[in-house]
Amino acid sequence: MARPNKKKSSRGRGRRPQSTQNQAERSSQNSQVAAAKEAPVKRKFAGKIRLYGDVENDGVVQISFTLPMPACDEARVAALQFAEKMNIQKASVLHMEAIDDDFSFFVVYGQCEAEVDLEQIEVPKLDHPQYGFHEINDMLGQKLDRKLVVLGACIGTDAHTVGIDAIFNMKGYLGDYGLERYSCFEAINLRAQVDVKDLADKIIEKQADVVLVSRVVTQRDSHIEEFKKLLAELSSRENVPAKLIKICGGPRMTHKEAIDIGYDAGFGPGTLPGQVASYIATEALQRFADQQD
Amino acid sequence: MTKINLDRDIIDHCRELAESVAHPVLIYINRHSTVSIERSVLRLLGFQGAHEVEKGMPYPVCNLIVDKLGQDKLKMGVASVIASIKNRYPRWNQAKMAEKIIKGEVNFERLEILPPDKAQALLKPWIDTAVRHIDKMRYRKEDMRHKLGRGKKMGPLKYIIVATGNIYEDVKHAQSAAKQGADIIAVIRSTAQSLLDYVPHGATTEGFGGTFATQENFKIMREALDETSEELGRYIRLCNYSSGLCMSEIAVMGAEEGLDYLLNDAMYGILFRDINMKRTLIDQHFSRMVIARAGIGIQTGEDNYLTTADAFHNHHQVLASQFLNENLAKHAGLRDEQIGLGHAFEVDPMVEDSFLIELAMAQMVREIFPRCPIKYMPPTRHKQGDIFFSHVMDAMFNMVGSMTGQSIQLLGMATEANHNPYLQDRFWALKSANYIFSACRSLYDDVQFVPNGKVMRQARQVLDRTHRFLRKIDQQGLFESIEHGMFAEMPRAKDGGKGHDGIFEKARQYFNPFYDLFQGQGRR
Ligand code: B12
Numbered sequence: 133m134a135r136p137n138k139k140k141s142s143r144g145r146g147r148r149p150q151s152t153q154n155q156a157e158r159s160s161q162n163s164q165v166a167a168a169k170e171a172p173v174k175r176k177f178a179g180k181i182r183l184y185g186d187v188e189n190d191g192v193v194q195i196s197f198t199l200p201m202p203a204c205d206e207a208r209v210a211a212l213q214f215a216e217k218m219n220i221q222k223a224s225v226l227h228m229e230a231i232d233d234d235f236s237f238f239v240v241y242g243q244c245e246a247e248v249d250l251e252q253i254e255v256p257k258l259d260h261p262q263y264g265f266h267e268i269n270d271m272l273g274q275k276l277d278r279k280l281v282v283l284g285a286c287i288g289t290d291a292h293t294v295g296i297d298a299i300f301n302m303k304g305y306l307g308d309y310g311l312e313r314y315s316c317f318e319a320i321n322l323r324a325q326v327d328v329k330d331l332a333d334k335i336i337e338k339q340a341d342v343v344l345v346s347r348v349v350t351q352r353d354s355h356i357e358e359f360k361k362l363l364a365e366l367s368s369r370e371n372v373p374a375k376l377i378k379i380c381g382g383p384r385m386t387h388k389e390a391i392d393i394g395y396d397a398g399f400g401p402g403t404l405p406g407q408v409a410s411y412i413a414t415e416a417l418q419r420f421a422d423q424q425d
Numbered sequence: 426m427t428k429i430n431l432d433r434d435i436i437d438h439c440r441e442l443a444e445s446v447a448h449p450v451l452i453y454i455n456r457h458s459t460v461s462i463e464r465s466v467l468r469l470l471g472f473q474g475a476h477e478v479e480k481g482m483p484y485p486v487c488n489l490i491v492d493k494l495g496q497d498k499l500k501m502g503v504a505s506v507i508a509s510i511k512n513r514y515p516r517w518n519q520a521k522m523a524e525k526i527i528k529g530e531v532n533f534e535r536l537e538i539l540p541p542d543k544a545q546a547l548l549k550p551w552i553d554t555a556v557r558h559i560d561k562m563r564y565r566k567e568d569m570r571h572k573l574g575r576g577k578k579m580g581p582l583k584y585i586i587v588a589t590g591n592i593y594e595d596v597k598h599a600q601s602a603a604k605q606g607a608d609i610i611a612v613i614r615s616t617a618q619s620l621l622d623y624v625p626h627g628a629t630t631e632g633f634g635g636t637f638a639t640q641e642n643f644k645i646m647r648e649a650l651d652e653t654s655e656e657l658g659r660y661i662r663l664c665n666y667s668s669g670l671c672m673s674e675i676a677v678m679g680a681e682e683g684l685d686y687l688l689n690d691a692m693y694g695i696l697f698r699d700i701n702m703k704r705t706l707i708d709q710h711f712s713r714m715v716i717a718r719a720g721i722g723i724q725t726g727e728d729n730y731l732t733t734a735d736a737f738h739n740h741h742q743v744l745a746s747q748f749l750n751e752n753l754a755k756h757a758g759l760r761d762e763q764i765g766l767g768h769a770f771e772v773d774p775m776v777e778d779s780f781l782i783e784l785a786m787a788q789m790v791r792e793i794f795p796r797c798p799i800k801y802m803p804p805t806r807h808k809q810g811d812i813f814f815s816h817v818m819d820a821m822f823n824m825v826g827s828m829t830g831q832s833i834q835l836l837g838m839a840t841e842a843n844h845n846p847y848l849q850d851r852f853w854a855l856k857s858a859n860y861i862f863s864a865c866r867s868l869y870d871d872v873q874f875v876p877n878g879k880v881m882r883q884a885r886q887v888l889d890r891t892h893r894f895l896r897k898i899d900q901q902g903l904f905e906s907i908e909h910g911m912f913a914e915m916p917r918a919k920d921g922g923k924g925h926d927g928i929f930e931k932a933r934q935y936f937n938p939f940y941d942l943f944q945g946q947g948r949r
Contacts, residue, residue: 198849231852232604289617351634
């Protein structure tokens with residue numbers, strides 16, 4: 133069966149990562165990790181699209197949810213009405229099952245006529261070049277006469293260290309060296325449960341060049357709150373290095389959200405330390421290199 | 426049934442090494458007490474209630490008393506102080522006495538310090554009330570278990586977590602899960618409760634990533650599950666957390682409210698919450714004595730090491746820690762049947778033969794601790810946003826659970842990477858576990874492993890590494906090994922971390938009536 137196949141090649145297909153690190157390859161379960169390995173390619177998408185199920189523009193969508201009522205004919209109709217109110221046409225209840233006497237579970241399929249105009253989409257992105265490990269060390273080594281002081285912490289009561297460790301640890305993450313391994317950085321990882329006041333103290337004491345903060349507990353947007361708290365703390369203090377580069381990250385973070393709340397950059401799931409190091413190198417050269425004599 | 430031919434001599438020697446590692450730790454433990462232990466003694470002696478020191482933040486009377494007395498007086502044991510007061514004011518009840526102490530209206534200069542036997546005799550009615558209540562709750566639980574049983578035994582006990590933050594919503598989730606086949610309900614605590622040096626009070630409806638462990642919340646949930654148990658004709662077990670800075674108080678609360686399991690593991694607090702190692706090991710010992718008497722089962726947290734240290738390379742850390750935990754638990758009087766050691770299915774799913782490695786590890790733990798109700802934890806670390814793939818990982822995990830005859834299977838959630846389980850997440854998890862445990866009902870009895878095959882070699886290799894690792898720990902000492910980051914790659918300083926200032930050395934005449942009473946209690 134022949135299907136119109138025109139725009140396919142231009143959209144949504146990342147090149148396969150040509151990773152040499154077999155660990156990174158193994159983890160291709162994480163498409164984000166795989167995609168993140170490549171340098172950002174500036175792509176412009178054109179035209180309007182709909183959801184794709186079987187054929188172009190069919191708008192097929194699958195949803196599942198729970199209703200606080202027993203599984204019965206009325207529940208089935210309620211489920212269909214919900215779908216309709218969500219703008220899903222030709223909805224059908226594929227599956228209804230009692231969770232218990234008071235709750236029922238649904239799988240619903242339908243078609244959604246909504247269209248999205250790709251031309252209207254603007255995503256702020258970090259567009260620095262991706263450098264290699266040695267490149268960064270050489271570059272910063274030549275242009276700066278000192279190591280950059282880089283502090284990291286997972287803040288508030290959050291006890292998750294794995295994310296910030298992935299960025300810092302000497303041995304690296306998915307085959308990519310962490311910041312501690314770079315000779316151009318003095319990397320200090322305070323790990324988790326770090327109060328923002330203590331972090332601010334440390335930033336001032338060390339006259340840090342870069343601060344990296346992590347938040348993995350995100351319930352009720354507590355990550356955003358905590359990230360803001362650090363900024364507020366820093367602005368209430370004296371002797372905070374004026375050119376401090378502020379970076380935040382975590383599984384629910386995007387670069388856009390980070391800049392919206394006043395950080396210089398934000399990193400999300402699947403980030404590799406090399407990407408962060410490249411950003412730091414680019415930004416540091418802009419901010420600090422001119423000062424050097 | 427042994428299936429993988431582990432070397433018994435090595436296992437025995439691992440146990441001897443664990444004994445040798447634990448010995449100096451136990452000596453240290455016995456010389457010290459903590460504010461948490463003294464507060465639990467007060468709870469046991471019938472001191473109840475809380476005052477609103479700050480608005481909306483009830484602070485327990487036991488904390489107020491212990492804070493007021495200060496470590497200088499606590500050295501004798503809070504029970505000794507209480508006995509002295511009772512000696513002088515025989516008609517004061519607990520409430521009156523608490524009030525007087527907190528207001529600073531007790532003149533300690535004029536109190537006589539009593540020898541332990543005299544103190545014991547004076548406090549006898551209060552001590553007896555506490556012990557009688559704990560025993561009553563224990564028998565009640567045992568009767569219920571006996572009367573209702575488990576229903577048709579089908580694979581491991583299915584363990585489910587609830588964590589809405591609101592105890593009344595938790596009840597709905599718990600009852601719903603029970604009806605779908607869950608055997609154990611664990612109420613996860615609010616983020617960072619473990620760092621509070623007091624136990625919140627009353628029924629609570631707001632928590633982050635979990636629900637506060639309070640005595641009232643325990644009671645509400647236990648009553649709800651009793652009702653559901655009767656309705657289903659199947660006993661539903663309840664679990665909570667006795668860990669963090671209030672480890673021993675929560676053990677008392679669990680004992681008084683008839684809980685079935687408590688997560689209780691100093692190592693977890695040390696490594697994952699930065700609680701001072703000495704503090705929490707001292708607390709752990711007393712809490713386990715209470716737990717032993719109450720017929721509660723503990724669960725340990727070694728499984729978590731595999732979230733920070735890669736699971737493929739570090740299973741020996743888990744096994745070594747299990748040997749240590751087993752030893753410390755037995756010294757606190759727990760029986761094998763009360764020691765639920767934790768392990769987990771955490772190898773990166775992209776590793777080739779990861780299923781075989783998991784099988785080997787699960788079978789190994791099963792055989793080394795044959796009578797312990799092992800708590801088998803699902804994949805978490807490698808779960809990501811693809812809930813469909815995660816669901817498959819959980820199915821693989823459930824297969825290993827049935828193939829290796831695990832005791833307790835903590836059901837994985839497809840949505841692990843995102844949120845605490847919603848009602849429907851638990852529904853999928855239970856539906857799939859019910860299917861797999863039924864489909865594989867007799868698999869354990871029918872499966873054998875190829876001699877010298879991958880499974881056997883893997884298990885043998887990990888046991889050997891564990892043996893070497895325990896030797897090293899024995900040479901260095903437990904505290905030092907933790908300092909060097911030998912567990913979970915989380916180095917912690919001996920005198921660092923939270924709660925260190927709550928430790929004190931016991932005076933020679935230190936008195937804690939429950940210490941002696943609960944000695945060796947599990948082994949009845
Ligand atoms: C491992 C783990 C734990 C371990 C943590 C061990 C440790 N020392 O870190 C333990 C068992 C201790 C734990 C405890 C808890 N956990 Co937990 N945990 C996880 C788990 C399974 C994996 C997290 C992980 O390590 N991911 C791997 C790392 C590499 O990924 P990452 O953190 O996203 O980091 C990457 C990027 O985000 C980025 N990044 C992250 N930070 C930063 C910072 C910067 C500057 C940059 C540039 C990049 C960056 O780079 C990293 C590498 O790519 C997740 C579930 C899941 N599968 O995601 C739950 C999860 C995060 N935990 C959760 C919860 C609720 C808890 C508890 C609060 C439970 C409780 N009630 O007690 C406690 C924590 C208590 C506390 N005080 O914080 C929830 C969070 C829910 C939410 N959305 O808020 C999750 C999602 C599980 C769930 N479904 O409930 N947890």
